Amino acid sequence: MKESMMDILCCPMDKADLELEVDHEDEDEIVSGTLTCTECGEAYPIEEGVPNMLPPDMRDDVPA
Amino acid sequence: MKGQEWYQTAEVAEEYEEKRFSGGGRLIDRREKRAVLEAIGPVDGKDVLEIACGTGRFTVMLAERGADIVGLDISAEMLQQGRKKAQAAGVADHLEFMRGDAARLPFPDDHFDAVMAMRFFHLADTPASFLAEMQRVSKDLVFFDTFNRFSTRSIYNWALPMGSRLYSRGEVESLLDSAGLRLAQDDHDFVLPYGFYRQIPGSVARTFRSADTSLLGAPGVERLASVSYWKSKVE
Numbered sequence: 001m002k003e004s005m006m007d008i009l010c011c012p013m014d015k016a017d018l019e020l021e022v023d024h025e026d027e028d029e030i031v032s033g034t035l036t037c038t039e040c041g042e043a044y045p046i047e048e049g050v051p052n053m054l055p056p057d058m059r060d061d062v063p064a
Numbered sequence: 065m066k067g068q069e070w071y072q073t074a075e076v077a078e079e080y081e082e083k084r085f086s087g088g089g090r091l092i093d094r095r096e097k098r099a100v101l102e103a104i105g106p107v108d109g110k111d112v113l114e115i116a117c118g119t120g121r122f123t124v125m126l127a128e129r130g131a132d133i134v135g136l137d138i139s140a141e142m143l144q145q146g147r148k149k150a151q152a153a154g155v156a157d158h159l160e161f162m163r164g165d166a167a168r169l170p171f172p173d174d175h176f177d178a179v180m181a182m183r184f185f186h187l188a189d190t191p192a193s194f195l196a197e198m199q200r201v202s203k204d205l206v207f208f209d210t211f212n213r214f215s216t217r218s219i220y221n222w223a224l225p226m227g228s229r230l231y232s233r234g235e236v237e238s239l240l241d242s243a244g245l246r247l248a249q250d251d252h253d254f255v256l257p258y259g260f261y262r263q264i265p266g267s268v269a270r271t272f273r274s275a276d277t278s279l280l281g282a283p284g285v286e287r288l289a290s291v292s293y294w295k296s297k298v299e
Contacts, residue, residue, distance in 0.1 A: 001160055001162070002157075002160065008134075008171055008172065008175055009170050009171070010170055010171060011170065012164060012165060012168040012170040015172060044170075047140070048140075048144065049161075050143050050144075050161050050162055051162045051163070052140075052162070052163045052164075053136075053164040053165075053170040054138065054163050054165055055165055058138075058165050
Protein backbone atom coordinates (compact mmCIF):
# COMPACT_ATOMS: atom_id res chain seq x y z
CA MET A 1 0.00 0.00 0.00
CA LYS A 2 1.14 3.54 -0.74
CA GLU A 3 0.94 6.25 1.88
CA SER A 4 -1.38 8.31 -0.35
CA MET A 5 -4.14 5.79 0.44
CA MET A 6 -4.39 7.45 3.85
CA ASP A 7 -6.30 10.29 2.14
CA ILE A 8 -9.27 8.04 1.46
CA LEU A 9 -9.06 5.07 3.84
CA CYS A 10 -11.23 5.14 6.93
CA CYS A 11 -12.40 2.71 9.59
CA PRO A 12 -14.97 0.31 8.10
CA MET A 13 -16.93 0.34 11.37
CA ASP A 14 -17.37 4.05 12.17
CA LYS A 15 -15.73 5.70 9.12
CA ALA A 16 -13.36 7.69 11.36
CA ASP A 17 -9.79 8.59 10.32
CA LEU A 18 -7.00 6.07 10.72
CA GLU A 19 -3.47 6.45 12.04
CA LEU A 20 -0.67 4.71 10.18
CA GLU A 21 2.24 2.93 11.83
CA VAL A 22 4.83 1.58 9.40
CA ASP A 23 6.80 -1.57 10.27
CA HIS A 24 8.44 -2.23 6.95
CA GLU A 25 8.71 -0.08 3.84
CA ASP A 26 10.08 -0.94 0.40
CA GLU A 27 10.72 2.17 -1.74
CA ASP A 28 7.32 3.95 -1.70
CA GLU A 29 5.30 0.92 -0.65
CA ILE A 30 4.27 0.08 2.89
CA VAL A 31 4.76 -3.68 3.12
CA SER A 32 3.71 -4.19 6.71
CA GLY A 33 2.29 -2.02 9.45
CA THR A 34 -0.89 -1.14 11.29
CA LEU A 35 -3.80 1.20 10.71
CA THR A 36 -5.50 2.22 13.94
CA CYS A 37 -8.88 3.92 14.16
CA THR A 38 -8.64 7.30 15.94
CA GLU A 39 -12.21 6.84 17.21
CA CYS A 40 -12.80 3.20 18.24
CA GLY A 41 -9.15 2.12 18.50
CA GLU A 42 -9.61 -0.96 16.27
CA ALA A 43 -6.34 -1.99 14.58
CA TYR A 44 -6.13 -3.13 10.96
CA PRO A 45 -2.92 -4.89 9.90
CA ILE A 46 -1.08 -4.31 6.62
CA GLU A 47 0.29 -7.68 5.45
CA GLU A 48 2.40 -8.33 2.34
CA GLY A 49 1.54 -4.85 1.06
CA VAL A 50 -2.20 -5.40 1.44
CA PRO A 51 -4.21 -3.64 4.17
CA ASN A 52 -6.66 -5.99 5.87
CA MET A 53 -9.71 -3.79 6.36
CA LEU A 54 -12.01 -6.67 7.32
CA PRO A 55 -14.02 -5.77 10.42
CA PRO A 56 -12.89 -7.74 13.51
CA ASP A 57 -15.91 -10.07 13.42
CA MET A 58 -14.92 -11.32 9.98
CA ARG A 59 -11.22 -11.66 10.60
CA ASP A 60 -11.14 -14.66 12.95
CA ASP A 61 -12.76 -17.29 10.75
CA VAL A 62 -10.85 -16.17 7.69
CA PRO A 63 -7.28 -17.44 7.35
CA ALA A 64 -4.69 -14.76 6.52
CA MET B 65 -21.33 -15.12 2.18
CA LYS B 66 -21.45 -18.08 -0.15
CA GLY B 67 -18.04 -17.81 -1.77
CA GLN B 68 -16.24 -16.98 1.44
CA GLU B 69 -14.64 -20.35 2.17
CA TRP B 70 -14.49 -21.59 -1.41
CA TYR B 71 -12.32 -18.75 -2.72
CA GLN B 72 -10.02 -18.64 0.31
CA THR B 73 -7.95 -21.68 -0.55
CA ALA B 74 -4.66 -21.14 -2.37
CA GLU B 75 -5.43 -23.82 -4.99
CA VAL B 76 -8.72 -22.22 -5.97
CA ALA B 77 -7.01 -18.80 -6.24
CA GLU B 78 -4.12 -20.11 -8.31
CA GLU B 79 -6.32 -22.04 -10.70
CA TYR B 80 -9.12 -19.50 -10.81
CA GLU B 81 -8.30 -17.88 -14.15
CA GLU B 82 -6.93 -20.98 -15.85
CA LYS B 83 -10.12 -22.87 -15.02
CA ARG B 84 -12.56 -20.21 -16.10
CA PHE B 85 -10.98 -18.17 -18.83
CA SER B 86 -8.96 -20.52 -21.02
CA GLY B 87 -10.36 -22.33 -24.10
CA GLY B 88 -14.00 -21.36 -24.62
CA GLY B 89 -13.82 -19.34 -21.42
CA ARG B 90 -11.69 -16.76 -23.21
CA LEU B 91 -14.83 -15.54 -24.99
CA ILE B 92 -16.45 -14.96 -21.61
CA ASP B 93 -13.44 -12.98 -20.40
CA ARG B 94 -13.53 -10.79 -23.50
CA ARG B 95 -17.28 -10.20 -23.27
CA GLU B 96 -17.10 -9.26 -19.61
CA LYS B 97 -14.26 -6.82 -20.19
CA ARG B 98 -16.23 -5.18 -22.99
CA ALA B 99 -19.26 -4.88 -20.70
CA VAL B 100 -17.13 -3.11 -18.08
CA LEU B 101 -15.55 -0.71 -20.56
CA GLU B 102 -18.88 0.11 -22.20
CA ALA B 103 -20.45 0.83 -18.83
CA ILE B 104 -17.77 2.87 -17.09
CA GLY B 105 -15.20 3.84 -19.73
CA PRO B 106 -13.35 6.04 -20.56
CA VAL B 107 -11.73 5.81 -17.14
CA ASP B 108 -8.58 7.88 -17.56
CA GLY B 109 -8.08 9.90 -14.36
CA LYS B 110 -11.25 8.52 -12.75
CA ASP B 111 -11.46 7.10 -9.24
CA VAL B 112 -12.81 3.57 -9.46
CA LEU B 113 -13.55 0.93 -6.82
CA GLU B 114 -13.93 -2.70 -7.71
CA ILE B 115 -15.74 -4.92 -5.20
CA ALA B 116 -14.83 -8.63 -5.15
CA CYS B 117 -11.97 -7.95 -7.54
CA GLY B 118 -10.51 -11.44 -7.04
CA THR B 119 -7.38 -11.89 -9.13
CA GLY B 120 -7.73 -8.39 -10.58
CA ARG B 121 -8.84 -9.19 -14.14
CA PHE B 122 -10.77 -5.91 -14.40
CA THR B 123 -8.76 -3.98 -11.84
CA VAL B 124 -5.57 -4.30 -13.87
CA MET B 125 -7.35 -3.66 -17.18
CA LEU B 126 -8.84 -0.40 -15.87
CA ALA B 127 -5.52 0.68 -14.35
CA GLU B 128 -3.91 0.14 -17.75
CA ARG B 129 -6.49 2.55 -19.15
CA GLY B 130 -5.53 5.23 -16.63
CA ALA B 131 -8.00 4.72 -13.78
CA ASP B 132 -6.95 5.31 -10.18
CA ILE B 133 -8.37 2.10 -8.89
CA VAL B 134 -8.86 0.21 -5.65
CA GLY B 135 -9.60 -3.52 -5.78
CA LEU B 136 -11.26 -4.98 -2.70
CA ASP B 137 -11.72 -8.65 -1.95
CA ILE B 138 -12.16 -10.90 1.05
CA SER B 139 -9.49 -13.39 -0.06
CA ALA B 140 -5.79 -12.65 0.54
CA GLU B 141 -4.86 -15.47 -1.85
CA MET B 142 -6.81 -13.99 -4.76
CA LEU B 143 -5.33 -10.53 -4.08
CA GLN B 144 -1.76 -11.83 -4.15
CA GLN B 145 -2.47 -13.16 -7.65
CA GLY B 146 -3.75 -9.69 -8.53
CA ARG B 147 -0.63 -7.99 -7.15
CA LYS B 148 1.59 -10.14 -9.35
CA LYS B 149 -0.51 -9.25 -12.36
CA ALA B 150 -0.42 -5.52 -11.57
CA GLN B 151 3.35 -5.56 -11.14
CA ALA B 152 3.79 -7.42 -14.44
CA ALA B 153 1.57 -4.85 -16.19
CA GLY B 154 3.50 -1.94 -14.64
CA VAL B 155 0.38 -0.32 -13.16
CA ALA B 156 1.07 -0.86 -9.46
CA ASP B 157 1.55 2.90 -8.89
CA HIS B 158 -2.13 3.77 -9.43
CA LEU B 159 -3.72 0.56 -8.23
CA GLU B 160 -4.26 -0.67 -4.67
CA PHE B 161 -5.57 -3.99 -3.44
CA MET B 162 -7.06 -4.50 -0.01
CA ARG B 163 -9.06 -7.00 1.98
CA GLY B 164 -12.42 -5.85 3.17
CA ASP B 165 -16.11 -6.53 3.71
CA ALA B 166 -18.30 -5.29 0.85
CA ALA B 167 -21.06 -4.44 3.33
CA ARG B 168 -18.76 -2.22 5.43
CA LEU B 169 -16.40 -0.41 3.09
CA PRO B 170 -13.45 1.55 4.52
CA PHE B 171 -14.17 4.66 2.43
CA PRO B 172 -16.05 7.93 2.96
CA ASP B 173 -19.39 8.77 1.26
CA ASP B 174 -19.42 9.84 -2.42
CA HIS B 175 -15.73 9.26 -3.03
CA PHE B 176 -15.52 7.23 -6.26
CA ASP B 177 -16.64 8.13 -9.79
CA ALA B 178 -17.57 4.50 -10.40
CA VAL B 179 -18.04 1.44 -8.19
CA MET B 180 -18.32 -1.94 -9.85
CA ALA B 181 -18.75 -5.61 -8.96
CA MET B 182 -18.55 -8.44 -11.48
CA ARG B 183 -19.57 -12.01 -10.59
CA PHE B 184 -20.34 -10.88 -7.09
CA PHE B 185 -24.09 -10.71 -6.65
CA HIS B 186 -24.63 -14.42 -7.26
CA LEU B 187 -22.56 -14.99 -4.09
CA ALA B 188 -24.27 -12.26 -2.06
CA ASP B 189 -26.57 -13.45 0.71
CA THR B 190 -27.78 -9.92 1.47
CA PRO B 191 -27.67 -8.12 -1.90
CA ALA B 192 -29.62 -5.05 -0.70
CA SER B 193 -27.02 -4.15 1.93
CA PHE B 194 -24.13 -4.60 -0.53
CA LEU B 195 -25.77 -2.45 -3.19
CA ALA B 196 -26.60 0.27 -0.66
CA GLU B 197 -22.95 0.35 0.43
CA MET B 198 -21.73 0.58 -3.18
CA GLN B 199 -24.13 3.48 -3.69
CA ARG B 200 -22.88 5.21 -0.53
CA VAL B 201 -19.26 5.43 -1.68
CA SER B 202 -20.07 6.31 -5.33
CA LYS B 203 -20.87 9.79 -6.55
CA ASP B 204 -21.96 8.71 -10.02
CA LEU B 205 -21.91 5.15 -11.39
CA VAL B 206 -22.61 1.72 -9.94
CA PHE B 207 -22.16 -1.26 -12.28
CA PHE B 208 -22.65 -4.98 -11.70
CA ASP B 209 -23.81 -8.20 -13.33
CA THR B 210 -26.27 -10.88 -12.29
CA PHE B 211 -26.99 -14.44 -13.34
CA ASN B 212 -30.59 -14.85 -14.34
CA ARG B 213 -33.28 -16.94 -12.77
CA PHE B 214 -35.09 -17.88 -15.98
CA SER B 215 -32.13 -19.08 -18.00
CA THR B 216 -30.06 -22.07 -18.99
CA ARG B 217 -27.87 -21.43 -15.95
CA SER B 218 -30.59 -22.81 -13.71
CA ILE B 219 -29.87 -26.27 -15.18
CA TYR B 220 -26.50 -26.63 -13.46
CA ASN B 221 -26.67 -23.88 -10.90
CA TRP B 222 -27.58 -26.24 -8.03
CA ALA B 223 -24.37 -28.24 -8.55
CA LEU B 224 -21.90 -25.35 -8.16
CA PRO B 225 -19.56 -25.70 -5.17
CA MET B 226 -19.58 -21.99 -4.30
CA GLY B 227 -23.40 -21.72 -4.40
CA SER B 228 -25.10 -19.24 -6.63
CA ARG B 229 -28.03 -16.86 -6.41
CA LEU B 230 -30.11 -16.12 -9.49
CA TYR B 231 -32.05 -12.91 -10.12
CA SER B 232 -35.06 -11.83 -12.14
CA ARG B 233 -35.31 -8.40 -13.77
CA GLY B 234 -37.95 -7.38 -11.26
CA GLU B 235 -35.71 -8.23 -8.34
CA VAL B 236 -32.84 -6.17 -9.74
CA GLU B 237 -35.15 -3.21 -10.39
CA SER B 238 -36.45 -3.27 -6.85
CA LEU B 239 -32.93 -3.62 -5.42
CA LEU B 240 -31.79 -0.58 -7.42
CA ASP B 241 -34.81 1.39 -6.31
CA SER B 242 -34.25 0.62 -2.63
CA ALA B 243 -30.57 1.56 -2.90
CA GLY B 244 -31.32 4.99 -4.43
CA LEU B 245 -29.97 4.02 -7.85
CA ARG B 246 -31.50 4.67 -11.26
CA LEU B 247 -31.03 2.13 -14.06
CA ALA B 248 -29.11 3.83 -16.89
CA GLN B 249 -28.39 0.93 -19.22
CA ASP B 250 -28.81 -2.83 -19.26
CA ASP B 251 -27.44 -5.51 -21.49
CA HIS B 252 -28.16 -9.24 -21.63
CA ASP B 253 -26.09 -12.02 -23.07
CA PHE B 254 -25.22 -15.73 -23.14
CA VAL B 255 -28.27 -17.85 -23.95
CA LEU B 256 -25.71 -20.66 -23.63
CA PRO B 257 -24.38 -20.39 -20.08
CA TYR B 258 -20.78 -19.83 -18.97
CA GLY B 259 -20.47 -23.44 -17.79
CA PHE B 260 -21.05 -24.65 -21.34
CA TYR B 261 -18.31 -22.45 -22.84
CA ARG B 262 -15.80 -23.51 -20.21
CA GLN B 263 -16.14 -27.15 -21.25
CA ILE B 264 -15.27 -26.72 -24.93
CA PRO B 265 -12.13 -25.71 -26.83
CA GLY B 266 -11.75 -22.14 -28.11
CA SER B 267 -12.27 -22.93 -31.80
CA VAL B 268 -15.57 -24.74 -31.21
CA ALA B 269 -16.64 -22.08 -28.73
CA ARG B 270 -16.42 -19.37 -31.37
CA THR B 271 -18.99 -21.17 -33.53
CA PHE B 272 -21.41 -21.56 -30.65
CA ARG B 273 -20.77 -18.00 -29.55
CA SER B 274 -21.73 -16.59 -32.92
CA ALA B 275 -24.92 -18.70 -32.94
CA ASP B 276 -25.59 -17.47 -29.40
CA THR B 277 -25.14 -13.84 -30.44
CA SER B 278 -27.44 -14.09 -33.47
CA LEU B 279 -30.04 -15.94 -31.41
CA LEU B 280 -30.10 -12.99 -29.01
CA GLY B 281 -31.07 -10.74 -31.92
CA ALA B 282 -34.42 -12.56 -32.24
CA PRO B 283 -37.43 -11.07 -30.47
CA GLY B 284 -38.15 -12.44 -27.01
CA VAL B 285 -34.88 -14.34 -26.72
CA GLU B 286 -33.18 -11.68 -24.61
CA ARG B 287 -35.08 -12.79 -21.53
CA LEU B 288 -33.47 -16.23 -21.87
CA ALA B 289 -30.00 -14.73 -21.51
CA SER B 290 -28.11 -16.19 -18.57
CA VAL B 291 -26.15 -13.02 -17.72
CA SER B 292 -27.28 -9.41 -17.34
CA TYR B 293 -25.11 -6.30 -17.01
CA TRP B 294 -26.64 -3.40 -15.09
CA LYS B 295 -25.31 0.14 -15.24
CA SER B 296 -26.92 2.50 -12.76
CA LYS B 297 -26.52 6.07 -11.57
CA VAL B 298 -26.66 7.56 -8.11
CA GLU B 299 -29.89 9.58 -7.82
